[in-house]
Amino acid sequence: MQGSVVVPPKPCVDACKDCSYQCTQKIVPVPTVGEALDMWLDGICFSNVETETVELSDALNRVSAAPVYAKFDIPAANCAMHDGIAVCRAHCEDKFASGNHTLLPDAFRHCPMGSVIPEQFDSIAHAEQCCLNDDGTATLFQLPVLYQSVQLKGASIAGGEKLMEADEKLSPSHLAILQYTGHTAVRVKRRPRIAVIPVGDDLKAPGEVPAPGQSIDCDSIYVRATALQCGAEAMVSRLVPDDGAAIAEAIRRELPTCDILVVIGGVGKGEHRYGDHTVAAVREMGRISCYGVLLGPGGKNLLLASVEGKPVLGIPGPPHAAIIMTEYFLPPIIEHWLGCPCYERQTVEATLAEDFPTRGGGKSIWEPRLRLEMTGQGYSARIVERMGDTVDNFINAAASVAVTGDPAQFKAGGKVRVKLLYGERTIAAKSLRQLKSHGTAETGTSPNKGE
Ligand SMILES: Nc1nc2c(c(=O)[nH]1)N[C@H]1C(S)=C(S)[C@@H](COP(=O)(O)OP(=O)(O)OC[C@H]3O[C@@H](n4cnc5c(N)ncnc54)[C@H](O)[C@@H]3O)O[C@H]1N2
Numbered sequence: 001m002q003g004s005v006v007v008p009p010k011p012c013v014d015a016c017k018d019c020s021y022q023c024t025q026k027i028v029p030v031p032t033v034g035e036a037l038d039m040w041l042d043g044i045c046f047s048n049v050e051t052e053t054v055e056l057s058d059a060l061n062r063v064s065a066a067p068v069y070a071k072f073d074i075p076a077a078n079c080a081m082h083d084g085i086a087v088c089r090a091h092c093e094d095k096f097a098s099g100n101h102t103l104l105p106d107a108f109r110h111c112p113m114g115s116v117i118p119e120q121f122d123s124i125a126h127a128e129q130c131c132l133n134d135d136g137t138a139t140l141f142q143l144p145v146l147y148q149s150v151q152l153k154g155a156s157i158a159g160g161e162k163l164m165e166a167d168e169k170l171s172p173s174h175l176a177i178l179q180y181t182g183h184t185a186v187r188v189k190r191r192p193r194i195a196v197i198p199v200g201d202d203l204k205a206p207g208e209v210p211a212p213g214q215s216i217d218c219d220s221i222y223v224r225a226t227a228l229q230c231g232a233e234a235m236v237s238r239l240v241p242d243d244g245a246a247i248a249e250a251i252r253r254e255l256p257t258c259d260i261l262v263v264i265g266g267v268g269k270g271e272h273r274y275g276d277h278t279v280a281a282v283r284e285m286g287r288i289s290c291y292g293v294l295l296g297p298g299g300k301n302l303l304l305a306s307v308e309g310k311p312v313l314g315i316p317g318p319p320h321a322a323i324i325m326t327e328y329f330l331p332p333i334i335e336h337w338l339g340c341p342c343y344e345r346q347t348v349e350a351t352l353a354e355d356f357p358t359r360g361g362g363k364s365i366w367e368p369r370l371r372l373e374m375t376g377q378g379y380s381a382r383i384v385e386r387m388g389d390t391v392d393n394f395i396n397a398a399a400s401v402a403v404t405g406d407p408a409q410f411k412a413g414g415k416v417r418v419k420l421l422y423g424e425r426t427i428a429a430k431s432l433r434q435l436k437s438h439g440t441a442e443t444g445t446s447p448n449k450g451e
């Protein structure tokens with residue numbers, strides 16, 4: 001823990017006894033991201049997640065609810081792995097010892113690759129090692145090795161063999177092996193349902209034209225899309241005004257329909273005096289685990305809480321803050337439900353093209369969005385010009401980086417690991433398109449660089 005923050009008004013005691021209640025008397029340490037997550041998740045129990053059976057064709061990216069076992073042996077009998085004749089190795093050996101290389105019709109079986117080998121035979125003499133005669137006999141040119149080209153019953157998969165554990169995210173390979181081993185459906189965990197409530201008098205719904213001082217709600221679609229990426233279901237409620245009773249009413253309405261609630265906006269430190277009512281409404285209805293975290297942009301207003309045992313994530317409204325809070329706190333709560341990783345961003349090493357502002361560092365994280373450029377020495381990274389704005393953050397950034405630990409790492413020429421927002425081929429294709437349309441990589445300028 002580092003620094004301190006005074007939590008907003010709700011006086012309850014004269015002297016702070018550091019109870020779990022938030023009040024004006026209380027000076028609380030600001031937690032790191034890890035500490036905040038621990039405080040939040042420790043109080044949320046998802047032990048009895050419901051399960052459902054789904055067809056394999058609908059099971060991609062679902063999470064297994066129980067181990068799955070093979071229904072039968074594969075192959076179901078000993079099979080030929082080459083074209084040839086099935087023989088008894090000991091009988092062939094006797095024949096070779098006697099100098100007679102001819103096998104009578106009942107001493108072999110013509111076996112193309114994949115065919116079942118009758119039980120009395122144990123080896124395959126390859127087509128090149130024998131010939132089939134017109135009188136129904138076969139002549140061996142070479143003695144086969146014992147079990148040559150025989151795939152034994154159950155050698156690939158034994159009936160009852162464990163194919164996968166519970167808590168695995170199902171990939172195309174999982175689906176294929178389940179189908180191959182006799183399954184047509186699989187037991188999976190129910191997807192968590194996320195309800196998203198956008199709050200703000202100044203917000204307009206998608207499709208409307210904002211008047212001066214208004215903006216169109218775009219955080220909610222970002223939150224919803226991130227939830228879908230993580231394998232959750234998500235729905236966005238209608239816009240809610242900056243009014244404590246309206247926020248409480250929206251929470252009461254959405255809570256029974258969801259497993260995880262996200263409220264966007266109204267979490268500012270000005271609280272009711274500046275039209276921010278979300279924290280007070282949540283405090284009245286439930287328990288606040290954390291209000292403020294050592295993460296920027298946006299962390300000082302982050303709200304982690306629970307109402308009726310369900311997690312409530314309160315994220316700040318400004319989009320550049322909302323995206324970082326969503327990325328840091330929504331996947332972990334969905335993973336807490338699903339029991340497996342569900343949000344992973346590829347990382348690559350990049351060289352900083354400039355000194356970063358002195359933000360973040362130590363235990364605190366500042367997570368700016370970055371532009372990446374491919375140079376002869378690999379990726380070069382610079383902070384997007386309009387860091388406090390939306391366009392660069394949403395569209396023109398290719399990565400982000402956690403500025404934390406030793407600030408010396410974040411000087412021009414320093415090497416850092418950055419988290420990609422797109423795959424490397426997409427980044428390459430985007431820069432190529434920009435080069436073609438501008439003759440050079442786009443840079444742009446803005447006064448609020450590094451905000
Ligand atoms: N006196 C102080 N004021 C503020 C502080 C502070 O420390 N002291 N912190 C500032 C910071 S930093 C942030 S971040 C915001 C967080 O406040 P809120 O979450 O209450 O944000 P709102 O007031 O609801 O909205 C602010 C602004 O954000 C845009 N917005 C809101 N919701 C959406 C949405 N769903 N989609 C798109 N854009 C959204 C909108 O332009 C709002 O006007 O507090 C600061 N103030």
Ligand code: MOO
Binds near residue numbers: 297298316318
């Ligand atoms: O949390 Mo605010 O958006 O950092 O600037």
